Amino acid sequence: MMDTAKTATNPLIEAKNLRIAFGRGEAAVEVVHGISFTLGREKLGIVGESGAGKSTIGRAIMRLSPPGARVTADRLTFKDVDLLKASEKEMMRLRGRRIGLILQDPKYSLNPVVPVGEQIAETWRLHHPGRAGAREAAERTLSILEAVKIRDPRRVAKLYPHEISGGMGQRVMIAMMLIAGPDVLIADEPTSALDVTVRLEVLTLLDELIESRGLGLILISHDLNLVRRFCDRVVIMYAGRIMETLKASELDKAEHPYTRGLLGSLPSIHSEQRRLPVLTRDPAWLLGAGAAR
Numbered sequence: 001m002m003d004t005a006k007t008a009t010n011p012l013i014e015a016k017n018l019r020i021a022f023g024r025g026e027a028a029v030e031v032v033h034g035i036s037f038t039l040g041r042e043k044l045g046i047v048g049e050s051g052a053g054k055s056t057i058g059r060a061i062m063r064l065s066p067p068g069a070r071v072t073a074d075r076l077t078f079k080d081v082d083l084l085k086a087s088e089k090e091m092m093r094l095r096g097r098r099i100g101l102i103l104q105d106p107k108y109s110l111n112p113v114v115p116v117g118e119q120i121a122e123t124w125r126l127h128h129p130g131r132a133g134a135r136e137a138a139e140r141t142l143s144i145l146e147a148v149k150i151r152d153p154r155r156v157a158k159l160y161p162h163e164i165s166g167g168m169g170q171r172v173m174i175a176m177m178l179i180a181g182p183d184v185l186i187a188d189e190p191t192s193a194l195d196v197t198v199r200l201e202v203l204t205l206l207d208e209l210i211e212s213r214g215l216g217l218i219l220i221s222h223d224l225n226l227v228r229r230f231c232d233r234v235v236i237m238y239a240g241r242i243m244e245t246l247k248a249s250e251l252d253k254a255e256h257p258y259t260r261g262l263l264g265s266l267p268s269i270h271s272e273q274r275r276l277p278v279l280t281r282d283p284a285w286l287l288g289a290g291a292a293r
């Protein structure tokens with residue numbers, strides 16, 4: 001599948017033949033098998049079952065792969081920065097500042113002993129060292145809390161992470177990522193821990209912020225239904241390979257058997273007739289069916 005002109009001309013992130021393996025020498029196991037995709041100023045979903053390699057890809061882009069991981073690619077870039085070759089100092093500037101990461105549970109990302117407002121203000125100061133005034137940081141914090149639609153931001157800013165709900169925690173995380181002024185957000189199952197109503201609220205907010213600020217979003221999820229609703233394009237992954245890349249609006253027309261299987265697993269009045277295919281063989285056989293790399 002060809003990329004749209006929007007993403008092909010000026011990608012924010014480009015991965016070409018990205019491979020990720022864990023372990024060394026003969027014991028090395030490749031879990032991402034040479035995948036390629038681009039991200040423009042758009043919402044790109046990466047969907048697949050557990051173990052497909054989605055989170056591993058997100059971490060490789062941030063260069064936060066665990067020790068023992070080997071990441072290689074013909075190209076892995078953020079704008080003109082080579083993410084495989086950039087110095088650690090450059091990566092520290094990129095992370096948080098230009099590429100924000102939102103994980104499933106804000107409890108693991110927030111410092112439990114610091115009020116949330118202070119953590120957001122600290123992020124602002126870290127990324128704007130020349131303008132480090134405490135007053136400006138506090139004002140920016142209140143205005144970003146308002147932007148993520150937190151009511152009574154002055155009160156909330158003083159709360160500790162354990163005093164806020166899961167949905168509020170994700171709003172705080174989004175605020176903390178946005179205050180740095182990034183180009184790209186990577187959200188890895190950002191709403192999986194939330195109940196349905198709050199999930200929709202948080203995704204709608206994320207959607208509005210991405211659109212109004214013209215950012216690129218990679219939304220990593222096992223939930224095709226959610227991704228098709230919020231994303232412009234969808235990368236369908238299975239066992240470390242991209243089966244197919246499609247516009248979300250074209251998902252219904254997908255011909256690839258794996259995508260059709262995933263679609264079939266969505267609840268419908270005919271759901272008893274629609275089953276996920278059981279993939280017992282190497283998924284390479286599926287690649288013949290019109291898959292993008």
Ligand SMILES: Nc1ncnc2c1ncn2[C@@H]1O[C@H](COP(=O)(O)OP(=O)(O)OP(=O)(O)O)[C@@H](O)[C@H]1O
Binds near residue numbers: 022048052056066
């Ligand atoms: N640190 C690691 N060491 C060895 N193998 C790993 C490591 N991290 C991930 N893997 C393996 O890489 C593969 C991809 O895992 P990954 O977490 O990226 O999948 P995922 O699609 O994000 O799944 P989930 O939705 O369950 O998070 C899996 O087979 C997993 O066991």
